[in-house]
Amino acid sequence: MSVEGDLFTDRELETKRLQLNFENGVNSILISPRRMGKTSLVKKVKGLVESPSLKVVYMDIYKCRTEYEFYEKFASAVIQATSTKMERMAENAKEFLMGVSPKIVFSPEPTTEFSLSLGLNPRANNAEEILDLPEKIARKRGIQIVVCIDEFQQIGEMPDSLTIQKTIRSVWQHHQHTSYCLFGSKQHLMSKLFYSRKLPFYQFGDMFFLRKIPTDKWIPFIISRFEVAGRKISVPLAEKICTTVENYSAYVQQLAWNVLIATETEATEQTFIEGLEATLAQVAPLFVEQTANLSSYQLNLIRAICSGYHTDFGKQEVTSRFALGTRSNLPKLKKALIDREFIDETESGLFLSDPLFVIWFNKNMM
Numbered sequence: 001m002s003v004e005g006d007l008f009t010d011r012e013l014e015t016k017r018l019q020l021n022f023e024n025g026v027n028s029i030l031i032s033p034r035r036m037g038k039t040s041l042v043k044k045v046k047g048l049v050e051s052p053s054l055k056v057v058y059m060d061i062y063k064c065r066t067e068y069e070f071y072e073k074f075a076s077a078v079i080q081a082t083s084t085k086m087e088r089m090a091e092n093a094k095e096f097l098m099g100v101s102p103k104i105v106f107s108p109e110p111t112t113e114f115s116l117s118l119g120l121n122p123r124a125n126n127a128e129e130i131l132d133l134p135e136k137i138a139r140k141r142g143i144q145i146v147v148c149i150d151e152f153q154q155i156g157e158m159p160d161s162l163t164i165q166k167t168i169r170s171v172w173q174h175h176q177h178t179s180y181c182l183f184g185s186k187q188h189l190m191s192k193l194f195y196s197r198k199l200p201f202y203q204f205g206d207m208f209f210l211r212k213i214p215t216d217k218w219i220p221f222i223i224s225r226f227e228v229a230g231r232k233i234s235v236p237l238a239e240k241i242c243t244t245v246e247n248y249s250a251y252v253q254q255l256a257w258n259v260l261i262a263t264e265t266e267a268t269e270q271t272f273i274e275g276l277e278a279t280l281a282q283v284a285p286l287f288v289e290q291t292a293n294l295s296s297y298q299l300n301l302i303r304a305i306c307s308g309y310h311t312d313f314g315k316q317e318v319t320s321r322f323a324l325g326t327r328s329n330l331p332k333l334k335k336a337l338i339d340r341e342f343i344d345e346t347e348s349g350l351f352l353s354d355p356l357f358v359i360w361f362n363k364n365m366m
């Protein structure tokens, strides 16, 4: 779930930058780990810039597995967002797409009541025509459109992905009234799409990483949330909430909330611990599930990292102390854990990506 209004803090620079991009038709690419605040930021900026002459379309393509599932989502989101009345949606679809039979269906998602189904298929609708849709609508209506696509890394996972990427890029690059904001969380997958010179999306737009919200921004935020609830928290304890979860946006909020619930008047070390326990209890089922399918070598590599090793896994002492198997197995081991988002590779070596996972793993799996 994304946050808005009072629950949103900081991000002044990123907000400004994205807002300028949206207003000036500059494409944006936004990358960060999960739960850092991409969706919240994009929705905030959407709210800031939207006007009768600038429409922002938001869609999440996490569930799209194939090219045409993506096109279906793309076209229906564009038509829904640019139709002012529900009754006009079907007409609009027919006006801009050849031979479709639009249906308005009750949405399976809880956030919207209904959705538009177009039944696009390769025989009747070619990819270029569909991808051109926002530009056609923008020209016809004399407006500007920004298309925001959440979890865009899915495109890289589709069968025949390179061809799809080429097609998309070749159509979108001619758009003058439509710009794109592409964002996603599987960092290594997103980077793969946008970093490689050889790939179609190379230099597609203004690319930036969402940094963590710094502690000095979180502290007054946490203190004020406590105040609103008629409670108090000291600066050092508010700081401890941040450092415990390494400033991960979602976890700062979750931990702060759990400490608040445990606190009657003023937060203490004791209510902090209770809040942390409650938070761990909430995330544990997911961690249990995620680790259930790991091989013992994979678990052992995580154990090594938890014990403070970040490089030199191939050294005899490390390989045998943690039973990591043969040296030649290491690259595969590493890749499997990176692909499944357990670890990140940085200049200083391998690190676990989730700070709560580290706490949980240390308690339960060492």
Ligand SMILES: Nc1ncnc2c1ncn2[C@@H]1O[C@H](COP(=O)(O)OP(=O)(O)O)[C@@H](O)[C@H]1O
Residues within 6 Å of the ligand: 001, 002, 003, 007, 008, 009, 010, 011, 032, 033, 034, 035, 036, 037, 038, 039, 040, 041, 185, 249, 250, 251, 253, 254
């Ligand atoms: N700017 C922010 N201020 C306060 N909390 C935030 C902010 N951005 C994100 N969060 C917290 O992090 C959670 C995850 O944010 P979300 O936007 O869904 O991240 P992402 O899209 O990167 O996975 C939110 O539900 C909220 O609790």
Ligand SMILES: [Mg+2]
Residues within 6 Å of the ligand: 035, 038, 039, 040, 150
């Ligand atoms: Mg998101």
